[in-house]
Amino acid sequence: MSLLQRLCVVWGLGLLLAAGNAGAALTIEITQGVEGAVPVAVVPFGPGGVSLPVDVAEVIAADLRRSGRFAPVARDDLIARPYEASQVNFRDWRLVKADNLIIGKVTPFGAGYTVQFQLFDVFRGVQLSGYSMRSGAADLRRTAHQIADMIYETLTGEPGAFATRIAYITVTDVAAGKRRYSLEVADSDGYNPRPVVQSMQPLMSPSWSPDGTRLAYVSFETKRPRIYTQELHSGKRQLIASFSGINGAPAWSPDGSKMALVLSKDGNPEIYVMDLASKRLRRLTDSLGIDTEPAWSPDGRTIIFTSDRGGTPQIYRMSADGGRAARLTFEGAYNARASFSADGHTIAMVHGENNRYRIAVLDLQNGAMQVLTDGRLDESPSFAPNGRMIIYATEERNRGVLAAVSVDGRVKQRLSAREGDAREPVWAPIRQ
Amino acid sequence: MNKWIKLGLIIIPMVMLGACGTTGAKKPQGAGAAGEGAVGEAPGSATTMPMGPGGGAEATPLPGGGVAGGEGSEAAALLSKRVVYFDFDSSTIHDQDRAIIEAHANYLSQHPTVKVTLEGHTDERGTREYNIGLGERRADAVKQMMVLMGVSPSQISTVSYGEERPAALGHDESAWHLNRRVEIVYEAQ
Numbered sequence: 001m002s003l004l005q006r007l008c009v010v011w012g013l014g015l016l017l018a019a020g021n022a023g024a025a026l027t028i029e030i031t032q033g034v035e036g037a038v039p040v041a042v043v044p045f046g047p048g049g050v051s052l053p054v055d056v057a058e059v060i061a062a063d064l065r066r067s068g069r070f071a072p073v074a075r076d077d078l079i080a081r082p083y084e085a086s087q088v089n090f091r092d093w094r095l096v097k098a099d100n101l102i103i104g105k106v107t108p109f110g111a112g113y114t115v116q117f118q119l120f121d122v123f124r125g126v127q128l129s130g131y132s133m134r135s136g137a138a139d140l141r142r143t144a145h146q147i148a149d150m151i152y153e154t155l156t157g158e159p160g161a162f163a164t165r166i167a168y169i170t171v172t173d174v175a176a177g178k179r180r181y182s183l184e185v186a187d188s189d190g191y192n193p194r195p196v197v198q199s200m201q202p203l204m205s206p207s208w209s210p211d212g213t214r215l216a217y218v219s220f221e222t223k224r225p226r227i228y229t230q231e232l233h234s235g236k237r238q239l240i241a242s243f244s245g246i247n248g249a250p251a252w253s254p255d256g257s258k259m260a261l262v263l264s265k266d267g268n269p270e271i272y273v274m275d276l277a278s279k280r281l282r283r284l285t286d287s288l289g290i291d292t293e294p295a296w297s298p299d300g301r302t303i304i305f306t307s308d309r310g311g312t313p314q315i316y317r318m319s320a321d322g323g324r325a326a327r328l329t330f331e332g333a334y335n336a337r338a339s340f341s342a343d344g345h346t347i348a349m350v351h352g353e354n355n356r357y358r359i360a361v362l363d364l365q366n367g368a369m370q371v372l373t374d375g376r377l378d379e380s381p382s383f384a385p386n387g388r389m390i391i392y393a394t395e396e397r398n399r400g401v402l403a404a405v406s407v408d409g410r411v412k413q414r415l416s417a418r419e420g421d422a423r424e425p426v427w428a429p430i431r432q
Numbered sequence: 433m434n435k436w437i438k439l440g441l442i443i444i445p446m447v448m449l450g451a452c453g454t455t456g457a458k459k460p461q462g463a464g465a466a467g468e469g470a471v472g473e474a475p476g477s478a479t480t481m482p483m484g485p486g487g488g489a490e491a492t493p494l495p496g497g498g499v500a501g502g503e504g505s506e507a508a509a510l511l512s513k514r515v516v517y518f519d520f521d522s523s524t525i526h527d528q529d530r531a532i533i534e535a536h537a538n539y540l541s542q543h544p545t546v547k548v549t550l551e552g553h554t555d556e557r558g559t560r561e562y563n564i565g566l567g568e569r570r571a572d573a574v575k576q577m578m579v580l581m582g583v584s585p586s587q588i589s590t591v592s593y594g595e596e597r598p599a600a601l602g603h604d605e606s607a608w609h610l611n612r613r614v615e616i617v618y619e620a621q
Binding site: 204220248290352355380398 | 521556557558559560561562564565566568569572590591592593594596597601602603
């Protein structure tokens with residue numbers, strides 16, 4: 001795909017997202033923040049007078065608040081409304097005890113806008129960052145997320161993940177005994193949800209292509225599980241696997257050329273790797289147990305998976321070319337559905353013990369396991385592309401909801417759908 | 433201070449607007465429609481009562497003729513049971529369910545053109561794809577027993593729904609034990 005085509009896809013997607021839904025189908029609530037979150041003042045962007053579809057400063061403030069690491073000053077407490085550097089009096093901002101100040105300006109430009117922002121260190125009275133960028137009329141929200149990412153990176157030294165998306169499955173009761181399954185994609189703050197595919201039969205196991213343009217998933221629409229891949233931009237899809245028995249757990253390789261998947265056509269569930277161009281299959285596992293839930297290491301050389309070959313489900317690791325598998329988890333009666341962090345040093349998984357299923361991370365370098373969540377039925381952990389947060393599904397008051405936790409367990413947030421159950425969230429790779 | 437503007441990031445160049453034309457706005461709903469299209473048929477849905485073997489010719493879906501003498505009503509009673517239940521993370525068939533499976537196995541042996549689908553299900557605990565594996569293992573256990581009892585493997589197909597189609601919606605053992613099951617679903621003829 002040429003760069004031009006790729007940009008077109010991204011641009012078209014922006015259009016779709018914007019056209020889809022102005023409201024949030026998922027609302028986010030911070031359920032636990034970090035003590036000592038850094039106070040920042042995000043001033044409404046100037047100069048005013050123009051009606052804008054998006055309150056850019058509010059989106060930025062919400063992103064920073066959501067990270068748990070920043071505490072934006074309430075709007076009513078902002079004692080001035082500068083939108084240009086010449087209007088800033090640092091003494092004002094020392095009074096409200098803001099460590100950092102963010103100001104900016106949105107001005108119409110062609111069919112869209114020019115958005116500029118500046119980030120200041122209030123105590124030293126210096127600018128830390130400042131950019132001007134153009135935004136399509138429908139992309140203002142995304143531009144705001146990108147500004148939040150730049151601010152986050154400047155202040156923490158780590159890349160942000162606000163301008164990203166998530167995919168997830170919703171299940172809604174439509175009539176007695178009838179449920180509608182919908183695979184949806186939304187911005188990572190829950191805005192702009194849109195359905196990718198819907199069915200009255202189960203949909204499950206969404207997996208992003210590494211370039212973020214396609215999703216693989218399992219659909220039971222024919223009363224049998226089949227794996228499809230679908231291009232988000234066009235909605236065009238391709239049947240990948242429809243063998244007898246299980247066709248499940250698709251996982252795109254990091255280079256996008258292969259897909260790990262689970263088939264039981266040869267007797268019981270085994271891990272295979274399919275070359276997507278030739279559709280040739282290579283079988284990786286051969287055990288009497290259930291081998292499933294393959295996940296690739298970021299370098300594409302290793303696959304981790306769930307197997308109950310030792311009696312209970314545990315995580316194993318093997319070369320992506322096959323060969324012997326080594327067991328990785330020993331704590332707990334049930335460890336399953338593992339996935340790698342972007343740096344490959346940590347894996348997240350579902351950790352079951354004493355009839356509770358929670359999200360845990362295993363540090364592959366020192367072998368330390370840490371349980372991050374305290375639900376009863378937590379599942380489907382997925383790392384943010386910057387590795388700082390893990391999104392997962394949990395059950396709350398008899399509903400399936402999505403939640404996110406920081407990898408140190410200190411920040412927690414909940415994303416609830418308006419109706420029905422939400423489940424199986426997967427964080428998209430950073431857009432290219 | 434006047435050097436602060438860096439035009440380093442021009443995210444969506446306006447040229448793209450022209451270059452992309454109008455194709456970007458196509459709404460990708462085609463696949464969704466296909467998914468819904470498969471829905472109307474639904475004879476094998478876990479939440480609806482399946483048709484009996486032999487279809488609508490008989491007053492009762494269960495064929496008295498195929499079963500000998502005085503055992504008829506007992507066999508019919510067993511044949512009317514189409515769900516067997518399992519323990520957590522187990523595919524071991526309980527002794528008390530063997531008679532149910534045997535009744536269906538006898539019926540299938542005597543009616544070689546009749547086909548069944550064994551649908552394996554699990555409770556919601558644990559991970560979804562692992563539960564797909566577990567549901568298949570349960571369906572396979574029932575299939576294996578039926579084959580040992582003389583049913584042709586060609587009459588039996590299996591599918592696992594894992595935890596995706598619960599029969600009961602609660603989040604405790606009273607719901608879970610109803611969900612760890614294999615449903616014997618006769619195909620309409």
